[in-house]
Amino acid sequence: GAVVSQHPSWVICKSGTSVKIECRSLDFQATTMFWYRQFPKQSLMLMATSNEGSKATYEQGVEKDKFLINHASLTLSTLTVTSAHPEDSSFYICSATGAGNTEAFFGQGTRLTVV
Amino acid sequence: AQTVTQSQPEMSVQEAETVTLSCTYDTSESDYYLFWYKQPPSRQMILVIRQEAYKQQNATENRFSVNFQKAAKSFSLKISDSQLGDAAMYFCAYRSEGSNYKLTFGKGTLLTVNP
Numbered sequence: 623g624a625v626v627s628q629h630p631s632w633v634i635c636k637s638g639t640s641v642k643i644e645c646r647s648l649d650f651q652a653t654t655m656f657w658y659r660q661f662p663k664q665s666l667m668l669m670a671t672s673n674e675g676s677k678a679t680y681e682q683g684v685e686k687d688k689f690l691i692n693h694a695s696l697t698l699s700t701l702t703v704t705s706a707h708p709e710d711s712s713f714y715i716c717s718a719t720g721a722g723n724t725e726a727f728f729g730q731g732t733r734l735t736v737v
Numbered sequence: 738a739q740t741v742t743q744s745q746p747e748m749s750v751q752e753a754e755t756v757t758l759s760c761t762y763d764t765s766e767s768d769y770y771l772f773w774y775k776q777p778p779s780r781q782m783i784l785v786i787r788q789e790a791y792k793q794q795n796a797t798e799n800r801f802s803v804n805f806q807k808a809a810k811s812f813s814l815k816i817s818d819s820q821l822g823d824a825a826m827y828f829c830a831y832r833s834e835g836s837n838y839k840l841t842f843g844k845g846t847l848l849t850v851n852p
Contacts, residue, residue, distance in 0.1 A: 654837055665828060665842045713780060719838040725772070726838045728782035
């Protein structure tokens, strides 16, 4: 299957700062990328869908000003958690797909801890 | 909106035995895809098996097979000859035919494999 790389794998940041998470498709052009949040022992919750060159579509209840998503190229999408607070601590996962794919491929996830 | 229900929060199986994980879904669509994903402790999402709704034949992948009952909206996963490495959280997921690969996940089933 295709490879999606997410970076960093884990990050600790101070409350009030911003942190950026990258999601890259290494061997295919990702026309669509998805960002999920997962709390411990829970399922994946879709936060937003991003199409290359377009504004992201956020799910209901997700603050777009807090979780900035950029999908400026066919291989890279970024999620920036702005003014992070401890309640933003979670596991964030991206997935990507493109033309010709029948499925979406997942990154390794990023564990964010806000202290 | 589509919903996916996994009624078994936890399951356990003896090594080399067979276990079946349940999944039901609700949709008014006729064309869609169903997936089973595995999430081991590393938290990397791994696609286990995929079923296209228009196919009557149940999908199989080595020791993994599904029982797809379209009329009953049921999509169970059977794991044969269970191995210790099968221990993980398993998520059932639904995707509409034209949904841009947006997945709806169930809450997951935690599978324990006993030696």
